[in-house]
Amino acid sequence: MKIIQITLANLLFFIGLQNINAQSITNDKFSFANDRKINIGVLVYDGVEIVDTGGPIDVFVKANNMTNKYRIYTVSATDKKQVVMDGGTMNMVSQFSIFDAPQSDILIIPGTSPEIVATISKDKKMMDWIIKQNEKTQITMSVCTGGLILANTGLLDGRSATTHHWSLDELRSHKKIKVKEETRFVADGKFLTGAGVTSGIDTALEAIEIIHSKDFADNIARGMVYDRYNEMEFLK
Template identity: 75%
Template sequence: MKAQNKSKENFNFPKDRKTNIAVLVYDGVEIVDTGGPMDVFIKANNWNGNYNIYTVSASADKSTLMDGGTFNMLSKYSINDAPQADILIIPGTSPEIVHKVSADHKMMNWIVKQNEKTIMTMSVCTGGLILANTGLLDGRSATTHHWSLDELRSHPKIKVQETTRFVVDGKFLTGAGVTSGIDVALQAIEIIHGKDVADDLALGMVYDRYNTMEFLPKK
């Protein structure tokens, strides 16, 4: 199974302005988790999209040291001055860093506050654990990286999905890990613009959006 879709939301995106897409970043954030979804929306802008895509740093100085210490990103905003997002994307990281960032009450409160007015809230990989730690996924179906499913199960109110690349439940879209962030973003494009547009974008990215999770070892 590729995806579980339980969305009954009416996604009413603004027609009189650009849709704000905020990508939350923090020290140690995974590069593909971050860049994959952003690239989908950037390419959607090249098609006929109307997206204002920006990063939001958890640090006040807007500086983020990416996964592996590979490069330092300077975000457009920090959580102190970021505008309200229409779509909020939370990328993942290693489990150890998940625990560290989840203890950042200011960042976690910012996620909760932003979510009050988002049209979509998305996570990639262990970003789903960060989202779960806010309590926002309680009562929802969700997924995360297959190595972190047990930790997601530690939240008894979340209906954990194990064999899918992403899950849509209401306004929440959660991806299974790393490259599945591209799937999540393409699914958002499909919801907003239709399947043909999402498929065309995937074709341009040379990306097989109809892949499955069947490669995982059988338990």
């Protein structure tokens, strides 16, 4: 009996050690500054989807209300800082443009209709800006068809990623990307890609969990009356 107790104690210690090592490995992937606020840059452009944009912003605003740790701002894709959002129902005036925006620690790329994605992906200045920002981001995040914009930069080559379920075939046309479906988001290294619209909330909560903790992210989700653990079976 005594031998069994010792063995069990050693096993529990080993499991605990494994959990500590896993936490250490996770933390080592990211290096957020402690001496300043974390910059959250949200790329916006004419036709950008409202919930793709507002969902992640709301998550970080709520986290900032609790921590005062974040600097959240929008960045227009052109030097015209007034942006007409999806359906022409809302106008936004961004704080910055791609010509004067600070370096983001977390870059968020919301989506829009595939037709607009195809058009704006031809904007070399915007695409080059995304690539340049990505060189120093800790997390680069897309929401919905923002994943197609990110794919068109080539930054997702060799990575796993997802996008809106209606645009998965378009993502599959990028042969170097490992396309995942029936998931709310995919995390691969520093890249977080959300499946569509409301999944931007899930993706932002995942970033919050990385930076703070699961309990912290869950608390924000409860405050938003949002179930971050719901399944994707309803799509079948």
